[in-house]
Amino acid sequence: MNRTDRLYALVEELRAVSPRPRSARWLAERFEVSTRTMERDIGALQQSGVPIWAEPGRTGGYCLDKARTLPPVNLTPGEAVAMAVALHRMKATPFRSTASSALRKLVAAMQPGDAETARRLAGSIHLLDSSATVPAGTPRAVADAAATGRVLRINYTDRGGSVSEREVEPMGYVVKDGDWYLVAWCRLRNALRVFRTDRITSAFATNEVPEPRPLTSEDLAIPYGTVRPLDLG
Structure with a gap:
């Protein structure tokens, strides 16, 4: 674990047990470093403004003020949309309202630029039911x-x-009954085509980025079901 990752993990460890303290020795063993290294790490966090203080005494140690910190949300737009798809599956359960609330909080905590990119990406995914999942065998290039x-x-x-x-x-994409379909302009047929992703046996992403071709309502005029976009709130 590099130092940046260790500092992040250290804050999360102290947040998880707050307001109870953790001794420098305990933390050093937890992160497999020396006590002196751990004390330097804590000093660096304190200097950067993280509200960590020392509790004196035999059972003392370092504490973090949980009320004054928020865990960082560093999700990429793709990760945020993946969370949206997963939470969408909760809509047929008693957790429907809490899933929607969780998604709104997630998007609100993202950087503005990343949140806007996530909304655009979500707009390219269209769901026909609430039980869809990406097939495990879908090539990564297709998923991305x-x-x-x-x-x-x-x-x-x-x-x-x-x-x-x-x-x-x-x-x-269009999703229905657990199957994902890639909607794309096919250069072989020179027309819009829909490809079931579990029938794509291999996929390679080229370096070419063409001019975007937006999907219209006519493109999505599927004769069964009601097509609606994935909503990020």
């Missing part, structure tokens, strides 16, 4: 397609078992 905006080179197996290689420009 809307976020990166890069042209994908894919191998796709259609319903009849025919395999084709295509270059596609990702436009968004």
Whole structure:
């Protein structure tokens, strides 16, 4: 563990047990460093404004004022949208309102630029039910397609078992009954196509970032179900 990660973990350890103290020796053993190194780390945190103070006595140690600190939220836009998809699955449970509240708090705690990027990414995901999950076998390049905006080179197996290689420009996703579909402009067919992600056997993200092709309501005129965008609140 490097020093930056250790300082972050140290604050989280003290926050978790607050207002109880932790001795420098206990913390040193916890993070596998010397007591002197731990005392220097705590001094550095104090100088940076983290509200840590020392409790004297045999059972004393270092305490953190929990009320004056908030855990940092350093989620990427993609991570925030992943959280939104996971929390969306709670809408059919008694935790519906608390899941919505948790998502609003998450977005509010993000950096403004990251939150706006997350909202744009969420707008490319469209849900038809509340039980959808990304198939475990979906290639990472496909899962990241809307976020990166890069042209994908894919191998796709259609319903009849025919395999084709295509270059596609990702436009968004549609989710229904546990299946995820990549909506993309197919250069082979020179038209918009929908690819079921579990039929994409391989995917490679090229360096090309084409001009965005926004999805219209006509593109999403699916004859069954009601299409609605994923909402970040």
